Amino acid sequence: MPTLVLLFKLLLKLLLVLGGGLAIAYLAACVFLLFRQNRFIFFPAPVSETTPAVVNLVYQDIWIPITTPTGKAERLHGWWMPPTEPEQGVILYVHGNGANVGATVSQSQRFHQLGLSVFVFDYRGYGRSEGSFPTEAQVYADTQAAWNYLTQVREIPPEQIFLYGHSLGGAIAIDLAIKQPEVAGLIVESSFTSMRRMVDVRGGFGLFPADLLLTQKFNSLEKVRSLKTPVLFIHGTLDLTVPAEMSRTLFQAAPEPKQLLLVEDAGHNDVAAIGEGRYLQVIQQFVEQVQTRQKQTAVSQ
Numbered sequence: 001m002p003t004l005v006l007l008f009k010l011l012l013k014l015l016l017v018l019g020g021g022l023a024i025a026y027l028a029a030c031v032f033l034l035f036r037q038n039r040f041i042f043f044p045a046p047v048s049e050t051t052p053a054v055v056n057l058v059y060q061d062i063w064i065p066i067t068t069p070t071g072k073a074e075r076l077h078g079w080w081m082p083p084t085e086p087e088q089g090v091i092l093y094v095h096g097n098g099a100n101v102g103a104t105v106s107q108s109q110r111f112h113q114l115g116l117s118v119f120v121f122d123y124r125g126y127g128r129s130e131g132s133f134p135t136e137a138q139v140y141a142d143t144q145a146a147w148n149y150l151t152q153v154r155e156i157p158p159e160q161i162f163l164y165g166h167s168l169g170g171a172i173a174i175d176l177a178i179k180q181p182e183v184a185g186l187i188v189e190s191s192f193t194s195m196r197r198m199v200d201v202r203g204g205f206g207l208f209p210a211d212l213l214l215t216q217k218f219n220s221l222e223k224v225r226s227l228k229t230p231v232l233f234i235h236g237t238l239d240l241t242v243p244a245e246m247s248r249t250l251f252q253a254a255p256e257p258k259q260l261l262l263v264e265d266a267g268h269n270d271v272a273a274i275g276e277g278r279y280l281q282v283i284q285q286f287v288e289q290v291q292t293r294q295k296q297t298a299v300s301q
Contacts, residue, residue, distance in 0.1 A: 078101065171191055
């Protein structure tokens, strides 16, 4: 009997040690997720493997100075692509969380085919842009700086600028549209309702208190309710990264005027390629409808 008691005490002590170790490991993982969660959201590539020249687009390298909250001077890098025909408007292109501006060339060419000028830029930490690893607040500030460049340096009227955001860029573009309601229109492609919902969709974090730990919220569903600009949502029905249902939800929550284009058999990154002519037609009609509405408003005033 004394031996059994001794064994029981040793087992209990071992369980306590193991339990304490697991608790410490769990707390350490929570702290890591709290302070390093942006490493699971942003995937910046430092090198642009192509330029607009590969699709015969004329472009200019643009550098935008930006000052950090600590007063440090940094620069954003972007490409300005003017139209070859009379300008129909300007696209401020807000790209997603992976790669850099090099991945936007084909899509920029599509916009260019519609007679639109295009300005695409990299967030700090991406491509040739300077600065530290991105955060939600930082990419918002960078996109605001790109807006300021167009409206203040190039002196483009806000009502001539259309925001286009893909995936995470859609959430960033929505945020800018709320802050700049005078923008002509907003195009959101393959984007999500909130980062909290994406945590559930992607899985793998069920053991952690996401509601307490998540600081990079990107809550587009809450923001779209306050939009004051025309918006076009686009999504592929076979998107395995961000469910198409999320664009339906954003569309339902947004006020008029609004449109929704679902492209059958398209995934996350091939919507334009699969949609082909229909895709460009819808975007062109959206731009024309916005411009017609602007002219009618000007006449009535």
